Amino acid sequence: DSGVTQTPKHLITATGQRVTLRCSPRSGDLSVYWYQQSLDQGLQFLIQYYNGEERAKGNILERFSAQQFPDLHSELNLSSLELGDSALYFCASSLLGQGRIGGYTFGSGTRLTVV
Amino acid sequence: AQSVTQPDIHITVSEGASLELRCNYSYGATPYLFWYVQSPGQGLQLLLKYFSGDTLVQGIKGFEAEFKRSQSSFNLRKPSVHWSDAAEYFCAVGEEDQAGTALIFGKGTTLSVSS
Numbered sequence: 001d002s003g004v005t006q007t008p009k010h011l012i013t014a015t016g017q018r019v020t021l022r023c024s025p026r027s028g029d030l031s032v033y034w035y036q037q038s039l040d041q042g043l044q045f046l047i048q049y050y051n052g053e054e055r056a057k058g059n060i061l062e063r064f065s066a067q068q069f070p071d072l073h074s075e076l077n078l079s080s081l082e083l084g085d086s087a088l089y090f091c092a093s094s095l096l097g098q099g100r101i102g103g104y105t106f107g108s109g110t111r112l113t114v115v
Numbered sequence: 116a117q118s119v120t121q122p123d124i125h126i127t128v129s130e131g132a133s134l135e136l137r138c139n140y141s142y143g144a145t146p147y148l149f150w151y152v153q154s155p156g157q158g159l160q161l162l163l164k165y166f167s168g169d170t171l172v173q174g175i176k177g178f179e180a181e182f183k184r185s186q187s188s189f190n191l192r193k194p195s196v197h198w199s200d201a202a203e204y205f206c207a208v209g210e211e212d213q214a215g216t217a218l219i220f221g222k223g224t225t226l227s228v229s230s
Contacts, residue, residue: 002158033217042223043205043222045218048217056217092159103149103161104159106151107158108157
């Protein structure tokens with residue numbers, strides 16, 4: 001157990017629907033990062049939150065949004081889902097913004113399948 | 116912009132043989148470099164990291180990596196591969212420690228181990 005908890009582990013939904021992925025960071029970590037992993041694109045950085053504030057944005061679609069709550073857990077919202085959104089979504093956490101201490105700690109991911 | 120290239124998509128090594136996985140990065144300043152391993156159905160686990168100092172870094176599971184600034188490389192090595200090392204390996208690069216940055220990952224190298 002890495003200490004980063006992601007739920008659900010698997011999600012199957014239809015095109016056009018909206019889903020919410022949840023991440024609880026490792027105890028003491030202030031930053032949460034969301035990544036999308038697909039076969040063709042590899043690991044793509046989506047967005048980072050640090051202590052409740054958005055700090056960096058990557059290749060995140062406008063249909064996607066995220067937030068980090070006061071208890072530091074984070075949610076990634078994916079709406080108007082398309083077949084191409086099917087992927088493994090990872091959350092990672094670190095103590096500081098860049099993860100100087102030990103790098104990121106990753107959760108085990110949420111596998112999203114859009115049908 | 117930062118980028119990471121892992122030239123080898125798939126490598127097969129005999130059990131007991133040595134291993135070298137290549138990683139080249141593009142970054143202007145001194146990068147923070149990482150190697151992660153991902154087993155099937157799992158999240159990413161940190162193998163080792165380089166921030167500064169000795170250019171040969173030791174990691175977990177008997178892995179080591181060498182930072183060569185002149186070649187912009189950070190290759191991962193292991194003297195004797197075990198069947199349990201079969202997995203996907205990711206090289207990543209990051210900036211100096213400050214909030215608002217994120218690790219950029221290579222597309223990964225899949226390692227198969229033959230008996």
